[in-house]
Amino acid sequence: MRIGVPKEIKNHEYRVGLTPSSVAELVNHGHEVFVETKAGCGIDFDDDHYRRIGATILDSAQDVFDTAEMIVKVKEPQPSEIAMLKPHHTLYTYLHLAADKPQTEGLMKSGATCIAYETVTSPANTLPLLKPMSEVAGRMSVHVGQHYLEKEQGGRGVLLGGVPGVNPGKVAIFGGGVAGINAAMMATGLRADVTIYDINPDRLAELDLHFGSTIKTQYASKPAIERAVAESHLVIGAVLVPGAAAPKLVTREMLSTMKRGSVLVDIAIDQGGCFETSKATTHDDPVYEVDGIIHYCVANMPGAVARTSTFALNNATLPGAVQIANLGPEEAMRRDPHLANGLNVSDGKVRHKAVADTFDDIDYVPVGS
Structure with missing residues (x-):
């Protein structure tokens, strides 16, 4: 051929x-x-x-x-x-x-x-050709989130890992799949306060066994998502419905409850994004602000x-x-x-x-x- x-x-x-x-x-x-x-x-x-x-x-x-x-x-x-x-x-x-x-x-x-x-797909019903880029994007999401939390980038001025005597930043990860797990690995490595949200109880149990006490897990109900958005400094959207558009988990209304200068990173942007206010961006112009909240929605993150x-x-x-x-x-x-x-x-x-x-x-x- x-x-x-x-x-x-x-x-x-x-x-x-x-x-x-x-x-x-x-x-x-x-x-x-x-x-x-x-x-x-x-x-x-x-x-x-x-x-x-x-x-x-x-x-x-x-x-x-x-x-x-x-x-x-x-x-x-x-x-x-x-x-x-x-x-x-x-x-x-x-x-x-x-x-x-x-x-x-x-x-x-x-x-x-x-x-x-x-x-x-694979015999185990996974997505093997998506997995490597989900791993990269998940790991990058924490790096870029921390970068845009810096004050000179317009962020809140929070160090995710904190320092002795100062609480770490809060990270909420929506989706406990490959991207979400890799985001959690990086965030816990920075000593952030990390919670993963998912709608699959079996998946939450697996995450709990995998990470132990280094993260928290919660069922991704609407009230739980609303609380997470209001409390977190960095929110990472890592949901996936294979082949289909991503569900909109975070509404425009929820942004008003967030701390000014907090950051949203939408890994799901290739599938339309999981935040209502998401729109695809590029590495040339990666972020924009809505209601004081920084959005990072680069559609080819691993290209960096x-x-x-x-x-x-x-x-x-x-x-x-x-x-x-x-x-x-x-x-x-x-x-x-x-x-x-x-x-x-x-x-x-x-x-x-x-x-x-x-x-x-x-x-x-x-x-x-």
């Missing part, structure tokens, strides 16, 4: 779909890999790194799309990239369609087969630590890329129902129910219907 790797063009996105070692693995399986020039420069892999292991370097994204059968990316295709997709293409990347109707409609119009990392993120992502996505290349997308998904769960769009139709259910005027059409 001819596999293409375009340079990422989203704002401050330095990751790359395939590292040289991943390219080498695909070449060893007998496939041709075409990489856009400078695609890996953001993580210090120049064109020669790719040439040495058998890749062909092309001058433009258009050349890559024109040559390749499968396109491997990191972030969702931007409008100019969607315009280059054709029915013979298989797109393998993050999509997050539930928060992006224009992208959904563009991919439908393209006719391409679009497999989303974030809805591929591009090298770590790229290696972590490739560890998870490469086996699927090899499957698709070796067998073709249809046969690969027929043999592996967990990979098939990643299919979001093909033949102009939405193939993932949670995505279709987000939109009033887009139907869910299973494969074979």
